[in-house]
Amino acid sequence: MTMSGPEGVVETLRRSQYDIAVIQQVAPDMKLLRHIRNSRIPTPIMIIARDITPAGVAGVLSIGADDCVPASVDPIELLARLRAIIRRASGHDSLTLHIGRLTVSVDRREAQIDGKPVPLTRREYEIVELLALRKGQALSKEAVLDNLYAGQSEPHGKVIDVMICQIRKKMRNMGIEEPFTTLWGIGYRLNEDAFIPLGARTKDFDQTVRQTARESSIPVTAGIAMAPSGTMDIL
Template sequence: MRVLLVEPNTALASMETSQLHAVGFMVDHAASGHDAVAMLKLYDYDIAVMELGLPDMEGYDVVRRCRAARITTPALILSSRASPQAKVKAFSTGADDYVTRPYDTMELTARMQAVIRRSKGYSEPTLQAGMLRLSLDSRDVSVNGRSVHLTGKEYMILELLLLRKGMVLTKDAFLNHLYGGMDEPEMKIIDVFVCKLRKKLQKAGGENLITTVWGQGYMLRDDAVGTDTTAPAMDLPVPAEGELPPHVAARATSRDARGSLT
């Protein structure tokens, strides 16, 4: 799952990023409210974890601006402010949960996963599409009860497909989810990962679960059944970046230069 951590304290952000990495989250960092809003407009995050005390605006304002811009990314406030008034204000501006510091890492990650599940329409910690099941807690994957052993990247691809079930995902979306703009390989690597993932699911009895959509990307259909007779995917261009902080604009520009059709 993909997280935007909004935290102005560099040391604290580094520590929390390491904690989230250790439990399987991919993390991007924003140190200010303006950077956070720009990144949430550009990238498709599963959740934003946000400090209230930012150098240019309050975390409340980040949430409020995002909701006004119809950005539906779930927001979890992570702050040392423990007053009921702070929590009520956070929820009234559109936050989905509130965790106070100091916190237990297991509780924080469990609440993050719960917020993400609810935002995708799941009430249980298991994602399912037809015969396919994926447990967000244990990271176990099965088809018709048969366990499927995946690598870390294969799991992340399948998790993203299930969380976006019924939606077409471009190769660039997968690259962003897997690498977050850091040391990204060529887009063709996504075809390799998907091919290996398909073979493992097929070996467990899951025929044609992942559909290739011509000229767009890959999709896991809502019923997770059907025959994949479509042609290999091609990449869509990256959306316009708009007004972005320099480090975000550089990442998007780099990806544009690499994103020609394959």
């Protein structure tokens, strides 16, 4: 995307859900980068410049760039660097993402439930990886489309709904009832609670039962009103 001036860059980054901003320049622009960081924009930034020196790289890194590479960088290396920055920004420090029973192997492009591969298509895997990297965040269908089809002709947004539905079916067959939370009018979010190990759920339930039992055994003193014990809301 092409933007006009520092204010245009900041406004676009503030309004949009980008995993990373890649700024291509002839030489690293310290003023632009400083303006972005002074505006408290947390989006990771990679600088790609034609004319760079060790001092220039050190300068942009000290101001707040996450990486700075020459324009001649090999595409395979560039993609690996971009993925690494996004992983670190999302709180993951390895090529394997662990979320309860879900494991996403970024290097092998494979998702597993309890160690068993989920039979996903390439695009379905990319959705799972994207939502796993951005766990805790809701992504709009437009944001998912941008990530899956960046630089290509994008299909209609309904294709994301179809793929989400297919992933749900495949994960339900492996014991995950609701892998995604649908936020109507907003988008989708990974449902981390769905991947809690079964043993951990049983332990939490037992603790709740024991706590309720202890509370229900407290003697009632005259003149003190107590709410009925054992009440449970199921959402």
